[in-house]
Amino acid sequence: MPFWLARERCGQDSDWIQRFDPRFWTVNFPRPMMASVVTTGPDSLRVDCEFHHAGELAGLIWSSEDRHDHPLAAYATDRDYSRTTLRFRWRSSGVIPLDAVHGPTLTIEGRDASGAPRAWYVRLWNYAAGTPEDAAIELPFQALESGFLLPGEAVHAADIDRMFISLVPPGYAPGSTDALPARADGWVELSDIACDGARAVLAIGDVLVPPHGTGLATAYDDAFDQTPARLLRMAECLGYRGALVHYVGMSHFFRLGADGLALADGTLCAPAEAWHRSFFAEAARMGFEPIASLSFELLAQHCPEAWQQRASDGTPARTGWVPPSALLSPASEPAMAWLRAVATRFVGLMVDAVAHVRFQIGEPWWWILPDGRPCLYDDAAKAAFGGNPPVIADMRANLNKPKQDLLDAAGALLAAATRGIADAVRAAWSGGAEVMLLVFTPTVLDPAMPDARRANLPGGWAFPAYDRLQVEDYDWLTGGAEALRRAGYAKLDERLGYPLERQDYIAGFVLDPADAEPFWARIDAGLDEAAARGVPRTFVWAAPQVARDGYVRLPSSEENEVQSFDDVLYPLALGRDAGVSPEFLTSVAVTASGHERRNSLWSDARLRFDVGPGIRSEAELGVLIAFFRARRGAARGFRLSDPFDHSSNGMTGVPGPLDQPIGTGDGLISTFQLAKLYGEGDEPQVRPITRPRAETVRVSVGGVETTDFTLDPGGRVVLGSAPAAGVEVRAGFLFDVPVRFAEDRLDVTGAAFAAGEAPSVPLIEVRETPA
Numbered sequence: 192m193p194f195w196l197a198r199e200r201c202g203q204d205s206d207w208i209q210r211f212d213p214r215f216w217t218v219n220f221p222r223p224m225m226a227s228v229v230t231t232g233p234d235s236l237r238v239d240c241e242f243h244h245a246g247e248l249a250g251l252i253w254s255s256e257d258r259h260d261h262p263l264a265a266y267a268t269d270r271d272y273s274r275t276t277l278r279f280r281w282r283s284s285g286v287i288p289l290d291a292v293h294g295p296t297l298t299i300e301g302r303d304a305s306g307a308p309r310a311w312y313v314r315l316w317n318y319a320a321g322t323p324e325d326a327a328i329e330l331p332f333q334a335l336e337s338g339f340l341l342p343g344e345a346v347h348a349a350d351i352d353r354m355f356i357s358l359v360p361p362g363y364a365p366g367s368t369d370a371l372p373a374r375a376d377g378w379v380e381l382s383d384i385a386c387d388g389a390r391a392v393l394a395i396g397d398v399l400v401p402p403h404g405t406g407l408a409t410a411y412d413d414a415f416d417q418t419p420a421r422l423l424r425m426a427e428c429l430g431y432r433g434a435l436v437h438y439v440g441m442s443h444f445f446r447l448g449a450d451g452l453a454l455a456d457g458t459l460c461a462p463a464e465a466w467h468r469s470f471f472a473e474a475a476r477m478g479f480e481p482i483a484s485l486s487f488e489l490l491a492q493h494c495p496e497a498w499q500q501r502a503s504d505g506t507p508a509r510t511g512w513v514p515p516s517a518l519l520s521p522a523s524e525p526a527m528a529w530l531r532a533v534a535t536r537f538v539g540l541m542v543d544a545v546a547h548v549r550f551q552i553g554e555p556w557w558w559i560l561p562d563g564r565p566c567l568y569d570d571a572a573k574a575a576f577g578g579n580p581p582v583i584a585d586m587r588a589n590l591n592k593p594k595q596d597l598l599d600a601a602g603a604l605l606a607a608a609t610r611g612i613a614d615a616v617r618a619a620w621s622g623g624a625e626v627m628l629l630v631f632t633p634t635v636l637d638p639a640m641p642d643a644r645r646a647n648l649p650g651g652w653a654f655p656a657y658d659r660l661q662v663e664d665y666d667w668l669t670g671g672a673e674a675l676r677r678a679g680y681a682k683l684d685e686r687l688g689y690p691l692e693r694q695d696y697i698a699g700f701v702l703d704p705a706d707a708e709p710f711w712a713r714i715d716a717g718l719d720e721a722a723a724r725g726v727p728r729t730f731v732w733a734a735p736q737v738a739r740d741g742y743v744r745l746p747s748s749e750e751n752e753v754q755s756f757d758d759v760l761y762p763l764a765l766g767r768d769a770g771v772s773p774e775f776l777t778s779v780a781v782t783a784s785g786h787e788r789r790n791s792l793w794s795d796a797r798l799r800f801d802v803g804p805g806i807r808s809e810a811e812l813g814v815l816i817a818f819f820r821a822r823r824g825a826a827r828g829f830r831l832s833d834p835f836d837h838s839s840n841g842m843t844g845v846p847g848p849l850d851q852p853i854g855t856g857d858g859l860i861s862t863f864q865l866a867k868l869y870g871e872g873d874e875p876q877v878r879p880i881t882r883p884r885a886e887t888v889r890v891s892v893g894g895v896e897t898t899d900f901t902l903d904p905g906g907r908v909v910l911g912s913a914p915a916a917g918v919e920v921r922a923g924f925l926f927d928v929p930v931r932f933a934e935d936r937l938d939v940t941g942a943a944f945a946a947g948e949a950p951s952v953p954l955i956e957v958r959e960t961p962a
Contacts, residue, residue: 194715196707197262197741206397208266210386211253211277214420215266219355220249223447223493226358227462229469230420235382239462240286242360242375243447246367250298250355251379259417261738264428266395270301272332272348274389281319281326285377286358288323289316292339293363295379297330299337301351311337311346315356331388370449376461400430403746405718406730407431408697411463412440413735419470422734423477429743435479436661436697436730437470438553439537441488441516453493455525457532464540471544482627483537484551485530485612488516498526500558500566503582508558508566518558521601521608522572530608531615538619548624550616551661552609554631556647557601559640563587567601567646576600586640598645606651613657627659627695628652632679633666644686653687660689663697663732668717669710674861674913680724696721699732707740715744756828756957757821760927761802762814765834768804773797795878798928800831803952812939815952824935828957830882830927839867839880839923846923848891853922856892856914863920864961865906880926881906881959887925893918905961929957 208215213236218226224247226240240249257265287294297313313335319326336343360375386392407426414422426435444463445453459467474481489498491509494517500508501520508518519526534550541548558566563585573580581593590598613626635647654660662683667676683689698717701710718729731737731744773796780788806812822829836842839850854863865880865888883906890900892914899911906926914920933953 193745193747194711195741195743195745196711197743199262200265200396200398203263204397204399205394207392208395209384210269210275210391210393211384212266213381213384214418214424215253215257216418217252217254217259217416218249219252219416221247222442223451224249225443225460225462227415227466228418229465230418231380232382234384235380236384236418237381237465238358238379239465240358240360240375240377240379241446241460241462242377243371243451244367245360245362245364245369245371247360248363249358251358251381252353252355254353255351256353259421259738260396261425261429261743262396262741263398263743264396264425266393269390269393270350270352271390272351275332275348275391276387277330277332277384278387279328279381279384281315281321281324281328281379281381283324283358283377283379285360285375286379287361287363289319289326290323293357293359293365294323296357297354298357299335299346299348299351299354301347303347304349306350309347311335311344313337313346314339317341374447374449396428398428400428400743401746402432403430403744404722404729405431405744406434406436406728407734407737408436408438408699408730408732409734410438410440411444411466412438412442413733415440415443415463415466419466419473423470423473423479425738426479426734427477429737430746432478433480434482434549434728434730435474436482436484436551436732438484438486438733439467439533441486442490442493445489445493445533447493451493452495453489453529455495455529457529457536459533459536464536467537467540468543471541475545480547480549481541481545482549482551483541484553484629485534485537486553487519487521487530487555489519491515491517494519495525497570498523498529499569500572501569502560502564502566503568503584505568506560506564506566508560518556518566520566520569520572521555521557521605522569522575524571527608527611531612534612534616535619538616538624542620547622548616548620549627550613550624551627551629552612552657553629554634555605555609555628556631556635557605559586559634559643563640565598565601565643565646567597572601572604575604586643590642595642595645598642601646602649603651605646606649606656610651610656625658627661628657629661629663629697630683632662632664632683633675636675636679636682638675638678644682648683648686650686654689654693659693659695660687661695661697663699665697665699665714665732668698669701669706669713670859671713671857672859672913674859674910677861677909678912691725692727694726695728695730696726697730697732699736701736701740704739711740711742714742718744755826756929758830760830760832761930762818763802763805763811765800765802765805765832769834770799770801770804771833771835772799774799795876797958798833798930798956799933800833800930800954801951802831802954803950806950806952812950816937816939819932819937822932824937825932826935828929828931831930831954833928837927838925846887846889846925848889848896848923849894849921850923851921852919853908854920856916856918856920858916859913861910861913862903863908863910863922865908865922865924865926867926879906879959879961880924881961882927882929884925884927887923889923891921894921905959907961929959930954931957 213230218228220226226249228238255270256268295315299311303309319328332348335346446458446460500518509515616624698714721729776792778790839846867878868875901909933955939950
């Protein structure tokens with residue numbers, strides 16, 4: 192499917208929004224406190240906060256530059272507020288009020304009249320009318336003054352980068368890391384938000400990409416700082432509809448106890464609860480079908496020690512993220528009870544908003560350290576495995592039966608843990624929740640660790656244990672590991688048995704923006720490949736990278752969906768009288784001195800044929816007319832056997848497996864395009880072969896013929912395994928030329944034909960782009 196990496200709007204539709212539109216405010220704060228912002232109406236928003244330490248401060252932010260949205264959906268940058276006035280009603284509770292020291296302050300960051308970076312601190316109480324917790328505030332930027340009391344220093348409002356309103360708890364002490372006596376819960380509401388004066392509106396991207404059938408994946412850990420309305424607006428703008436995967440994350444959703452650890456009862460923090468309540472309601476209103484996703488990861492600094500998976504020497508399982516997350520042990524009943532409780536709470540939020548509960552259990556597994564040691568040895572796991580399980584030093588080694596038995600037992604424990612979560616989800620909603628399981632094949636099917644699947648792909652997951660199986664393989668996808676991906680799909684089908692109509696595919700992701708160009712091409716092709724395999728639902732992981740890199744997936748046009756090629760052979764023998772004309776396109780510039788500069792515009796020749804001289808009888812003429820009508824003139828292509836060049840061996844020889852080089856292995860790629868080379872030296876003319884005779888194709892790897900391959904449409908040879916780096920792949924074949932009638936009219940006269948005059952029947956080669 193076509194796609195585009197948009198860097199900026201270039202003539203696409205735009206609209207106007209009021210400056211300070213509530214959808215586009217963000218929040219920021221230091222951990223472990225939590226805050227969120229949601230819209231509560233077209234001109235109102237609400238911020239919820241949970242403070243744990245005396246020095247914590249949350250900022251409600253308006254940025255002059257939109258750094259969150261996709262380039263086609265972003266609002267325009269405008270740093271000049273000098274003749275703008277912002278008005279809103281302020282209501283608050285649980286934070287220091289407007290009139291107090293350290294009360295809500297508008298910090299403005301920008302540059303002064305000389306261009307030097309500056310910050311100004313505008314006390315909101317100086318511009319308020321009402322009580323310290325319920326007031327009307329008016330901020331005329333051209334007259335704002337910085338300072339605790341007025342008069343103060345004038346604010347230069349013509350060059351502002353961003354501004355934020357500070358929110359702090361009672362007992363606030365700047366810079367302090369001391370714990371508060373008790374968790375402080377606070378909230379702020381801004382309503383009746385209005386902007387007047389010059390530059391009171393901003394242009395904003397208003398594209399509406401037609402639905403393309405692909406879903407989007409989001410994550411709370413990535414989107415906690417923005418409003419759900421903003422996130423979902425972007426998804427709709429970019430053509431995403433229907434099912435939407437939402438990972439609730441591993442770091443921001445849970446409430447912390449006084450010890451800094453997640454509460455064992457699975458309570459959600461108020462900011463996350465408010466955010467998700469808004470998210471599910473807005474998603475339902477816009478026609479999305481959210482899928483809540485919960486994984487076995489938990490931010491390590493907030494994870495109880497006894498819940499964590501560990502290696503045999505006590506090393507805790509840790510992901511590579513910074514800060515790292517811990518992996519919850521399937522053997523730890525408190526940890527699994529916490530997951531079940533969290534799942535139940537999210538189901539409760541969904542039930543209030545959506546018509547049907549959809550839930551994903553995401554990437555459940557026993558962690559394996561980079562040196563190959565599995566994390567099967569936390570106290571709860573050792574107890575479950577008999578108290579003294581055998582130590583596996585390296586999963587890449589050949590394992591004996593006791594160690595394989597241990598992995599089988601670990602797999603059964605993992606299957607029981609995920610089944611417990613699924614049962615909790617189904618019990619929480621009587622309407623019949625749809626529960627899905629997400630598997631990451633590069634980990635669970637790592638070919639260097641063939642026994643890992645015993646623990647991480649247990650038979651207890653086999654269909655119909657879950658309603659759908661969701662598969663992601665982004666390490667292999669973006670790395671070009673085609674053979675591993677194909678083998679992974681086959682192994683999943685063999686081991687778990689989910690029919691294709693019960694599978695989903697999730698493609699992604701691009702961690703480093705420097706990889707955007709090659710990785711998005713592979714991701715987009717992976718989505719197409721999954722659809723071609725018959726997978727009914729595909730998703731892009733994830734929204735932040737889509738926005739950052741400007742990825743736009745475009746729907747296929749109806750024109751492209753029409754079958755314009757009939758895979759049939761021209762029915763008449765051409766003979767030696769037929770005309771064949773290969774042509775290139777070269778621009779030639781002649782200088783004043785008579786020298787030439789030549790530029791070859793085509794890398795491959797385009798063939799023209801005249802098959803009229805091959806017509807020998809009225810019967811053959813009838814066959815031609817019938818064939819011409821069946822092709823609707825020039826509308827539909829077909830195969831033609833070129834009598835002068837149809838073999839990989841010379842021009843017309845018998846093909847052999849060593850005839851033509853078609854690629855060199857790199858240990859990952861297993862698909863190679865058939866091609867024929869013309870000429871000698873380092874730069875032969877390369878002709879892609881898209882219409883081979885399948886029964887004639889022979890392939891060799893490293894000089895040895897192999898039958899372990901399949902032939903995909905478009906002349907692509909797919910080997911059963913990826914050739915090692917540097918190994919040459921060669922092939923032999925017979926082939927046809929894709930052609931069409933050059934004209935929509937066929938001129939034949941009976942008198943001329945009876946007199947022996949051959950009709951002219953021109954054909955022209957159809958360019959086919961190798962997949």
